[in-house]
Amino acid sequence: MQVIATAGHVDHGKSTLLRALTGQEPDRWAEEHRRGLTIDLGYVWTTLASGATVAFVDVPGHARFVTNMLAGVGPVPAVLFVVAADEGWMPQSEEHLAALAALGVRHGVLAITRCDRAAPAGAIAAARERLADTPLAGLPAVAVSGTTGAGLGELRAALAALVRRLPTPAPEADVRLWIDRSFTIRGAGTVVTGTLPAGTVRVGDTLLLSPHDRTVTVRGLQCLDEPVPSASGVARVALNLRGVDAADVPRGAVLLAPGRWRGTTAVDVRLTRCAEPPPRQLHLHVGAAALPVQVRRLGADTARVRVPTPLPLRIGDRLILREPGRHRIVAGATVLDPAPPPLGRPRPGDAGVVDRPRRPVDRAAELAGMTGRPDLPGELRRRGLARAADLTAIGVPVESPDAEPGGSVAGPPAAPGRGGAAEVLPADPARGGAVDGWLADPELWQRLRDALAEQVDRHARNDPLSAGLPVSAACRTLRLPSAALVLALAEGHLPVAAGRLTPPRCGAQLPEPVELAVTTLIARMPQPWAAPTADELARLRLGPRELAAAVRAGRLVELAAGVVVAPGAPDATVAILAGLPQPFTLSAARQALGTTRRVAVPLLELLDRQGRTRRRADSRRYCPAGMPEP
Secondary structure, three states: OEEEEEEOOOOOOHHHHHHHHHOOOOOOOHHHHHHOOOOOOEEEEEEOOOOOEEEEEEOOOOHHHHHHHHHHHOOOOEEEEEEEOOOOOOHHHHHHHHHHHHHOOOEEEEEEEOOOOOOOHHHHHHHHHHHOOOOOOOOOEEEOOOOOOOOHHHHHHHHHHHHHHOOOOOOOOOOEEEEEEEEEEOOOEEEEEEEEOOOEEEOOOEEEEEOOOEEEEEEEEEEOOEEOOEEEOOEEEEEEEEOOOHHHOOOOOEEEOOOOOOEEEEEEEEEEOOOOOOOOEEEEEEOOEEEEEEEEEOOOOEEEEEEEEEEEOOOOOEEEEEEHHHOEEEEEEEEEEOOOOOEOOOOOOOOOOOOOOEOHHHHHHHHHOOOOOOOHHHHHHHHOEEEHHHHHHOOOOOOOOOOOOOOOEEOOOOOOOOOOOOOOEEOOHHHOOOOOOEEEOHHHHHHHHHHHHHHHHHHHHHOOOOOOEEHHHHHHHHOOOOHHHHHHHHOOOOOEEOOEEOOOOHHHOOOHHHHHHHHHHHHHOOOOOOOOOHHHHHHOOOOHHHHHHHHHOOOOEEEEOOEEEOOOHHHHHHHHHOOOOOOEOHHHHHHHHOOOHHHHHHHHHHHHHHOOOEEOOOOOEEOOOOOOOO
């Protein structure tokens, strides 16, 4: 199916033409029949000779109902532009054209109606002149009469050719269905209608109703008044929803695939067809939604638009900015960034900050280089750090063919370069990938890695007895959003133990006074396992921090708090114990070593953990090398 919207001045025969084409009545309300004009949106459809089904959204042509017209045109990819032969181009023809041009609609057919009343040549020439400087330039024109049926065959042929030219949307795309009508059916409940531009909706699907953030279930689904199990865009659909009242679903609400979209209240755009600086207070139209907004000009053709209600927008979406009081479309707008950074003065040290502020002049320069097409390397250069899910939500594809479905992705390449595409890696520390779903600009990643190494070195110089820089402290200093990023930066470059980072090869060195004291201590030990007393340690000024540093450096072995022995103590102890009758008791081991329980107990427990002694059920031990295991 394809969906086509009508456009054109009031009373130029749009509804009459659709009746002749489809045999259906597009005007649904008694008021419309009484007044003889379309007030709200109507929907009819037909099957062409090619077998293609075409649904039409019939929009009102009267100036007072332009908001309704925009609700119908917004999600639709093509237009049937109607101009009456006996009246020619009119004011609402111009406003409808401005709306279509602002939305970037470039597919359609020009229908010159009422050819039974006047020759069509003049109207065709005038319409083509008006269309010449718009995306609709060169539309095929068909002269037709909805009253007599003249030209309907040619119009059907032109529509068939139009359908062949229209792009085919992806059925797997994320669902975003702007609601243009909601009502209640007795026995069924809430029903909403809209034009599904892409993606697939199925009976039983759970969708998110925005802006209320309510979860609803698709209880039933109709397409062209027929129940169907699923529908893929482009399609006119009616959804029977469970979990919401019709009164809570106004026109302009939107149904979304859960977890795939983010609402935004600020969006940076490129203005198109804007003849003069826009007023600060305007109305924005997108999809079927219309709401007041504030506009702040940033560059020659760029602006920030603030909306009162979160909207699910993506890069490349087309918007309309309209001044209702003057009944004019001020500009079209292409979304450049649906998640823009705050405007303000950046601070030193903001390198790793997510959404770091930009000065307006700097932001204008950034926007000048943006195309309105998703660009992963460009987004990462501008943002520095970003969650993969957040980028996906604004329309930037981040999936890697190497990444496992549902796995976390991140990742600068091992050898970053400004000119290359950003590489997205699965969470694999051996390949330099980050975790927790974060992506990084390659150049920023390298700067952060260098800054982390400098921090760790500085910490080691300033506090040589420290066990290392805590990962949490590095995360705060670098102003990173996740400690997982610190671990990814350190992977393969800096040792990490017990949540602390140390410089490479730092364990081989101790401060000179501590090294001298440890050397003296070991020299005074009569046996490697002869642990010094607290008084001996105090005389050498070896406190807990000094002993911990010596243990990390491999200069001492810690048996328990305040109990240290020489590095060769385990080997020397096993040599003595292996000569005892196997198995042996704690008392026998203590006597053979000539030491106290204070040393013997933790020393044997250490050997047990190392597998060099084994403890039996009767608490006796044996050395595996000295006897077979009982």
